[in-house]
Amino acid sequence: MTEKLSDTGRETVLAPLLANGWEMTEGRDAIKKTFKFEDFTEAFSWMTRAAMWAEKWDHHPEWFNVYNTVEVTLSTHDVGGLSSLDAKLARKFDAL
């Protein structure tokens, strides 16, 4: 069962992500990051790989793409805020 991240969970799990370009979203319990690529093909290829992981883990990003830029927001809709699944997906997105 997915749960909202606790205060200690936030410190341990979110800190490395916040040090790696992720930011807290204003007015909402979510994290966001803008990924930049060489061109649209690179951006969309990354999105395709990211989508496969999202589907595999049944945890999906909110994202917006224009040309070589992908703005990603992660939050767990089922719990109305951040859970460990968001951190897991964020780490995967950074690694892809």
Ligand SMILES: C[C@H](O)[C@H](O)[C@H]1CNC2=NC(N)=NC(=O)C2=N1
């Ligand atoms: C029914 C299905 O498992 C749920 O709706 C999943 C799908 N993907 C999801 N993605 C995200 N980001 N949050 C969720 O709560 C969520 N729930």
